[in-house]
Amino acid sequence: VSISLPLRNRTAEGQLGHALVEGRRxxxxxxxxxxLIQVxxxxxxxxxxxAEARLRSAAVARADAEQQYESEKRKLDAGQSTVFLVLERQTALATAxxxxxxxxxxxxxxxxxLQRATGNSLTANNVTVQVR
Structure with a gap:
């Protein structure tokens, strides 16, 4: 008489399934x-x-405001402007x-x-970390 029982290790199969799911996760x-890093x-x-474009634009606006202020001061010195207009130009210059x-x-x-996102913050700022 011969009896054949399929011996299956259900515990091992369960652990394998769990490991495969964990690997996919x-x-x-x-x-x-x-x-997320790419984004x-x-x-x-x-x-x-x-920010670079805004800085360029702000620099141009400041330069223009400086020219207008200097021009208005020259007009005042020549008697063709008022103190009020000079002060307005000065305020515009301060704002610019x-x-x-x-x-x-x-x-x-x-x-x-950008340095943080790319992981270059320490290198870009010449910071070295020594682990003891």
């Missing part, structure tokens, strides 16, 4: 993280480009300078964000 999680880098690059500084600050923030 890890792969999916990694892909999502890579996509962050693209956004940081776009912010940098925008403030806008330029704000644009420079925004550019610096955009650079820092």
């Amino acid at each position: 890890i792969v999916t999680q990694r892909e999502q993280l890579e996509q 962050e880098v693209r956004n940081a690059l776009q912010s940098l480009t925008t 300078r403030g806008n330029e500084l704000r644009a420079q600050t925004d550019l610096n923030k955009a650079i820092a964000e």
